[in-house]
Amino acid sequence: MLTLHQAGLLNTPALAPFDGTIRPGELLSIVGPNGAGKSTLLSMLSGFRPSEQGELHLDGKPLREWPITELASRRALVAQQEPLGFDWQVTELVCLGSNPEQALVAELLDDLDLSHLANRSVLSLSGGERQRVMVARGACQLLSRRSPTARDGGLLLLDEPTSALDIGQQQRLMRQLRTWAVQHRMAVVCVLHDLNLAGTYADRVWLMHQGQRIDHGLPHLVLNPSTIADIYSAELQHIEGGPQGKPLLALAP
Numbered sequence: 109m110l111t112l113h114q115a116g117l118l119n120t121p122a123l124a125p126f127d128g129t130i131r132p133g134e135l136l137s138i139v140g141p142n143g144a145g146k147s148t149l150l151s152m153l154s155g156f157r158p159s160e161q162g163e164l165h166l167d168g169k170p171l172r173e174w175p176i177t178e179l180a181s182r183r184a185l186v187a188q189q190e191p192l193g194f195d196w197q198v199t200e201l202v203c204l205g206s207n208p209e210q211a212l213v214a215e216l217l218d219d220l221d222l223s224h225l226a227n228r229s230v231l232s233l234s235g236g237e238r239q240r241v242m243v244a245r246g247a248c249q250l251l252s253r254r255s256p257t258a259r260d261g262g263l264l265l266l267d268e269p270t271s272a273l274d275i276g277q278q279q280r281l282m283r284q285l286r287t288w289a290v291q292h293r294m295a296v297v298c299v300l301h302d303l304n305l306a307g308t309y310a311d312r313v314w315l316m317h318q319g320q321r322i323d324h325g326l327p328h329l330v331l332n333p334s335t336i337a338d339i340y341s342a343e344l345q346h347i348e349g350g351p352q353g354k355p356l357l358a359l360a361p
């Protein structure tokens with residue numbers, strides 16, 4: 109569990125301080141326009157950019173006090189542009205920095221429709237394939253280092269993990285993130301630009317705008333069409349009767 113106690117950043121880019129909790133077993137989506145501070149927030153949640161105001165606690169201890177190796181078993185960050193560094197094979201890259209059981213790697217590759225690419229060079233992959241490999245690597249980091257007595261599956265932070273995926277792979281990934289959240293009691297945090305993906309799959313949403321978290325809660329309440337139209341400066345159509353009765357947001361022609 110990650111808790112924020114008036115945590116924020118003072119220097120550019122700044123984040124206004126706020127309280128929040130990210131719980132094991134949930135899928136939380138962070139949404140907001142370009143430049144709203146979503147990646148900056150993920151960086152603070154991961155500890156890569158330490159908070160400059162307030163405090164964050166991971167599993168009851170200040171985030172900054174976790175030794176780096178223990179932190180790596182409790183949280184993983186998959187950034188928007190991960191440098192590959194070397195021409196790894198897919199399996200090598202998924203295992204990099206971890207020492208996973210082969211069965212876990214095979215399961216993760218299967219979960220993300222990557223089994224047929226296991227021995228391929230990552231430099232030869234398409235953008236969407238590469239993006240799924242990086243998500244598998246993040247999950248592998250947490251699940252392979254997990255202690256057998258751990259009560260939860262750590263914190264997986266993903267920055268726009270669906271940006272290069274076709275709609276079938278988007279659905280598969282979002283369903284898989286929910287499955288990991290429930291099966292391993294993982295807390296999954298996902299920055300998304302597709303508000304309908306957030307509305308369909310997230311348990312809760314944090315809405316960012318101009319470096320502030322301006323709303324949070326259940327997706328159908330936070331993704332209010334008039335607020336969204338306002339902060340994104342977009343003209344929307346609100347379509348009733350989406351999945352499970354949830355409304356959908358569409359761009360007006």
Ligand SMILES: Nc1ncnc2c1ncn2[C@@H]1O[C@H](COP(=O)(O)OP(=O)(O)OP(=O)(O)O)[C@@H](O)[C@H]1O
Pocket residue numbers: 120121122140141142143144145146147148149
């Ligand atoms: N090193 C930096 N120096 C100055 N400004 C920065 C720096 N890094 C980020 N910013 C600015 O801070 C703001 C927040 O950036 P951030 O990357 O967190 O936005 P975002 O919500 O993730 O945007 P996007 O949806 O475009 O990815 C942006 O206006 C960005 O230009």
